[in-house]
Amino acid sequence: MKKHTSSYLWKVSALGITLLALLTGCDRRYLVFNPSGPVAQKEFDLIVLSAVLCAAVVIPVLILLFYIVYRYRDKPGNKAPYTPEWNDSKILEIVWWGIPVIIICILGVYTAKTTYSLVKPPVTDVKPITIQVTSLDWKWLFQYPDQKIATVNYAEIPAGVPVQFQLTSDSMMNSFWVPELGGQEYTMPGMAMRLWLQADKPGTYFGSGANFTGRGFAHMKFKVVAKPQAEFNQWAKQIKKSAPALTQERYDLLTKKGLAEKQSFSSYPESLFHNTIDRNGGKYMKPEMKHGGHDMSMMDHDK
Amino acid sequence: MADKAKGFFVTGDPLIYGADVAIVITLLGILVFLTFFKKWGWLWREWLTTVDHKKIGIMYLVSSLLMLFRGGVDALLMRMQLAFPNSHFLDSQHYNEIFTTHGTIMILFMAMPFMFALFNIVVPLQLGARDVAYPFLNALSFWLFFFGAMLFNLSFVVGGSPDAGWLSYPPLSELAGSPGPGQNFYIWGIQISGIGSLATGINFLVTILKMRAPGMKLMKMPLFSWSVLASCITIIFAFPVLTVTLALLFVDRFFGAHIFTATGGGNPMMYVNLIWMWGHPEVYIVVLPAFGIYSEVVSTFSKKKIFGYKSMVFSMMIISVLSYFTWVHHFFTMGAGADVNTFFAITTMAIGIPTGVKVFNWLFTMFRGRISMTQPMLWTLAFIPCFVVGGATGVMLAVAPADYQYHNSYFLIAHFHQVLIGGVVFGYLAGLYYWWPKMFGFKLNDRLGKWAFWTWNIGFYVCFMPQYALGFMGMTRRVYTYGWDMGWAPYNLVSTGGAFLMGIGFVFQVWQILYSIKNGERDLTGDPWNGRTLEWSIPSPAPLYNFAHIPKVRSDDAWWDMKEHKHGAASEKENKEFEPIHMPKNSGIPFFMAACWFVAGFGLTFEWVWVGIAGLAGVAICLLARSFQRKTDYYIPVDEIKRTEASLGRVV
Numbered sequence: 001m002k003k004h005t006s007s008y009l010w011k012v013s014a015l016g017i018t019l020l021a022l023l024t025g026c027d028r029r030y031l032v033f034n035p036s037g038p039v040a041q042k043e044f045d046l047i048v049l050s051a052v053l054c055a056a057v058v059i060p061v062l063i064l065l066f067y068i069v070y071r072y073r074d075k076p077g078n079k080a081p082y083t084p085e086w087n088d089s090k091i092l093e094i095v096w097w098g099i100p101v102i103i104i105c106i107l108g109v110y111t112a113k114t115t116y117s118l119v120k121p122p123v124t125d126v127k128p129i130t131i132q133v134t135s136l137d138w139k140w141l142f143q144y145p146d147q148k149i150a151t152v153n154y155a156e157i158p159a160g161v162p163v164q165f166q167l168t169s170d171s172m173m174n175s176f177w178v179p180e181l182g183g184q185e186y187t188m189p190g191m192a193m194r195l196w197l198q199a200d201k202p203g204t205y206f207g208s209g210a211n212f213t214g215r216g217f218a219h220m221k222f223k224v225v226a227k228p229q230a231e232f233n234q235w236a237k238q239i240k241k242s243a244p245a246l247t248q249e250r251y252d253l254l255t256k257k258g259l260a261e262k263q264s265f266s267s268y269p270e271s272l273f274h275n276t277i278d279r280n281g282g283k284y285m286k287p288e289m290k291h292g293g294h295d296m297s298m299m300d301h302d303k
Numbered sequence: 304m305a306d307k308a309k310g311f312f313v314t315g316d317p318l319i320y321g322a323d324v325a326i327v328i329t330l331l332g333i334l335v336f337l338t339f340f341k342k343w344g345w346l347w348r349e350w351l352t353t354v355d356h357k358k359i360g361i362m363y364l365v366s367s368l369l370m371l372f373r374g375g376v377d378a379l380l381m382r383m384q385l386a387f388p389n390s391h392f393l394d395s396q397h398y399n400e401i402f403t404t405h406g407t408i409m410i411l412f413m414a415m416p417f418m419f420a421l422f423n424i425v426v427p428l429q430l431g432a433r434d435v436a437y438p439f440l441n442a443l444s445f446w447l448f449f450f451g452a453m454l455f456n457l458s459f460v461v462g463g464s465p466d467a468g469w470l471s472y473p474p475l476s477e478l479a480g481s482p483g484p485g486q487n488f489y490i491w492g493i494q495i496s497g498i499g500s501l502a503t504g505i506n507f508l509v510t511i512l513k514m515r516a517p518g519m520k521l522m523k524m525p526l527f528s529w530s531v532l533a534s535c536i537t538i539i540f541a542f543p544v545l546t547v548t549l550a551l552l553f554v555d556r557f558f559g560a561h562i563f564t565a566t567g568g569g570n571p572m573m574y575v576n577l578i579w580m581w582g583h584p585e586v587y588i589v590v591l592p593a594f595g596i597y598s599e600v601v602s603t604f605s606k607k608k609i610f611g612y613k614s615m616v617f618s619m620m621i622i623s624v625l626s627y628f629t630w631v632h633h634f635f636t637m638g639a640g641a642d643v644n645t646f647f648a649i650t651t652m653a654i655g656i657p658t659g660v661k662v663f664n665w666l667f668t669m670f671r672g673r674i675s676m677t678q679p680m681l682w683t684l685a686f687i688p689c690f691v692v693g694g695a696t697g698v699m700l701a702v703a704p705a706d707y708q709y710h711n712s713y714f715l716i717a718h719f720h721q722v723l724i725g726g727v728v729f730g731y732l733a734g735l736y737y738w739w740p741k742m743f744g745f746k747l748n749d750r751l752g753k754w755a756f757w758t759w760n761i762g763f764y765v766c767f768m769p770q771y772a773l774g775f776m777g778m779t780r781r782v783y784t785y786g787w788d789m790g791w792a793p794y795n796l797v798s799t800g801g802a803f804l805m806g807i808g809f810v811f812q813v814w815q816i817l818y819s820i821k822n823g824e825r826d827l828t829g830d831p832w833n834g835r836t837l838e839w840s841i842p843s844p845a846p847l848y849n850f851a852h853i854p855k856v857r858s859d860d861a862w863w864d865m866k867e868h869k870h871g872a873a874s875e876k877e878n879k880e881f882e883p884i885h886m887p888k889n890s891g892i893p894f895f896m897a898a899c900w901f902v903a904g905f906g907l908t909f910e911w912v913w914v915g916i917a918g919l920a921g922v923a924i925c926l927l928a929r930s931f932q933r934k935t936d937y938y939i940p941v942d943e944i945k946r947t948e949a950s951l952g953r954v955v
Binding site: 029033047054065069073074082083115175177179184188215217280 | 468472565567568638640644648656663669698782
């Protein structure tokens with residue numbers, strides 16, 4: 001009997017170790033476990049914290065469940081105590097109303113702290129760069145107001161620099177998600193959302209649309225390429241020199257339903273981003289909805 | 304003409320043609336059967352016009368199991384498409400339609416009617432009542448649900464299915480994003496059945512407040528009835544929101560308004576707010592009764608009083624209130640700002656507290672009890688680990704900044720399937736096995752039940768655990784295809800395997816029911832589980848009037864108390880005189896009125912205005928006809944009661 005139990009225990013722990021190995025994130029496929037910037041790192045830390053706090057309740061409950069079911073099952077000769085009328089214990093109830101309250105308090109504090117920190121640039125000693133993102137059916141347009149260039153279905157960013165993504169949609173509502181750099185934010189017609197992300201080191205990061213937009217939704221993927229600042233500048237200059245211009249006609253083509261290849265443009269129509277917002281209903285919105293947040297001083301790059 | 308028909312019927316997909324053929328064959332089969340065995344009169348008198356809550360419950364049950372099959376087939380089709388990368392089994396459009404109908408059907412046309420089935424079958428019996436408060440309205444609620452569900456289901460062979468997701472966010476669900484009748488089917492299917500759901504909520508709230516047996520104070524009421532009360536309160540506040548939301552969406556689509564589009568000054572965020580103000584309470588609406596079922600089952604099969612009764616009641620009431628403070632967590636990523644996100648993150652986490660307390664109370668009900676592993680108990684035991692883990696991932700999702708990474712990913716999909724299957728479906732199945740003998744007078748076969756139980760459970764974990772991993776790998780919901788590059792393929796393949804295991808579990812259950820109709824253990828006592836509540840004090844199946852004598856309740860666990868102290872129905876010495884029993888008369892009006900709603904909904908779906916108006920006129924005529932009916936009730940004479948009681952083996 002004892003031997004049987006120990007071999008069972010061994011099997012369970014082997015399974016547990018395998019699971020742990022699967023979940024440690026040493027595998028690069030687990031994008032969320034592979035944070036490559038301060039925003040993703042903060043979110044990852046919070047994920048770990050919440051998982052540990054939850055496990056602190058879940059694991060004892062599971063052990064208790066198996067123990068109780070094993071000990072008090074209705075088998076002839078079961079000598080465990082049987083108290084059919086016992087149905088109340090103030091102390092026990094206080095314990096299990098109390099423990100979750102404490103856990104939620106701890107988790108709540110960290111949640112609040114991180115929530116507030118994510119609406120600010122992740123680092124303050126580097127001047128941030130702004131990229132304006134428009135989700136279209138079914139492609140992504142990136143505009144660089146500082147460099148006055150634009151790309152479709154890929155974005156390059158300088159590594160180590162906070163990136164302020166301003167997000168809107170010129171079709172359905174989508175969600176802009178780059179898991180390794182940090183979370184996602186909706187793109188909505190007539191409004192500008194804002195998402196701070198930053199890549200710590202050069203690399204290529206997977207991004208996708210996360211909110212369903214119709215037939216081509218599954219193909220709305222893009223790469224975010226982080227490069228050292230110098231190389232990024234080089235790239236922008238290159239685009240400026242060699243790529244075609246994004247004219248209004250070309251943009252109108254982009255807005256048609258359909259997929260698109262990666263593209264680069266050396267310029268785009270003046271105020272394209274803000275015009276897109278206004279045209280989709282932004283003209284009826286309060287200014288803070290239009291410009292994604294409160295400190296508008298940082299926003300008006302292309303005015 | 305042929306062109307018109309081509310636009311009307313869905314064409315071009317072999318799967319749909321197969322379904323067309325199956326529908327025609329099934330309908331013909333039913334017609335031939337009813338005619339050949341001369342069952343039309345029986346069907347009309349016994350079922351279509353019935354106002355008996357037990358029969359209405361059974362009709363709800365049959366419909367919801369059929370819908371479980373339809374929703375399940377949808378799920379398997381999706382999983383087949385996702386099993387391999389770059390698969391061409393379904394195209395994008397077809398996949399979009401299938402996930403939309405899968406979600407809508409499972410929540411609104413499977414979970415809700417399954418829940419109403421158990422309300423109807425159990426609540427009056429548990430309260431010691433002879434019927435619900437409004438029997439006619441109860442029948443109407445059922446037929447509204449039924450015709451609403453039929454209207455929605457029609458969409459995949461006629462006109463085209465909705466394809467904007469089960470909550471249909473604008474602008475995608477607006478005319479520009481979803482032209483054609485699909486989205487209208489969604490609006491009217493849900494709208495019509497939603498009226499029925501609201502009426503059921505009112506009906507059972509009143510039943511519980513006004514129709515309890517003498518002596519049954521609220522704090523002596525069985526926990527399942529308490530859970531129904533909590534659920535009904537939530538229904539009453541949530542469903543009107545849904546009705547208004549869908550009506551506004553209809554106004555946008557039909558009259559060209561822009562309430563939910565930003566162009567012209569509307570706001571899609573308003574829709575998202577409104578739909579979740581219904582949508583999140585909705586998941587508590589369906590899970591609360593499951594909590595009630597677990598409480599009954601754990602107590603019965605541990606042969607012990609429920610631990611912490613007051614705590615259980617309190618926690619359910621808190622849940623029904625807190626459920627209204629959680630809706631924003633569905634769009635933390637909508638840029639609502641840190642204040643709003645923090646508030647709703649914490650209120651969402653807080654709902655984990657009363658839920659966690661219930662789990663401890665169930666555990667300590669088993670503690671120092673005697674646990675028998677019956678089928679209802681097995682499902683309850685399987686529920687605890689499943690729901691505890693699902694609840695934990697729910698708390699993780701409530702952490703707003705972390706949610707930026709989970710939102711719309713497979714992590715979320717895994718979470719809500721874990722709480723909805725592990726919590727709701729397991730609970731309703733436990734309830735089904737528990738009350739089956741009360742409904743039909745026999746138990747369901749144990750061996751087949753165990754096969755079903757294990758295939759369902761193993762299938763569940765094989766299906767959904769890989770989806771948590773897929774979420775961390777960046778896979779988002781509603782993608783119909785993916786490449787080899789992301790490493791998602793093995794996980795999806797395993798998940799599909801699990802889904803099919805669950806499908807096999809369902810097949811075992813169908814087999815189990817069919818087998819047990821013939822060979823199931825008959826229950827002659829009316830109390831096969833040594834139960835604790837009043838429904839077990841009467842024969843199975845219960846007679847039309849439920850209780851020959853209205854029981855007098857002295858404590859909680861009323862029937863257990865009667866058995867212990869040999870009083871009430873448990874004591875055969877108490878030979879009271881019978882009195883004639885007041886009962887409602889059957890009526891065909893609920894059936895016709897709901898059918899008229901169906902016609903109206905169908906007309907408005909295709910924007911055939913005159914058909915819509917004709918349907919609505921039919922509804923008005925039915926209302927008028929009902930208002931002129933005078934003889935809506937009758938008395939069952941004493942002789943008949945005596946005969947019925949004697950035939951059920953009761954001392955008369």
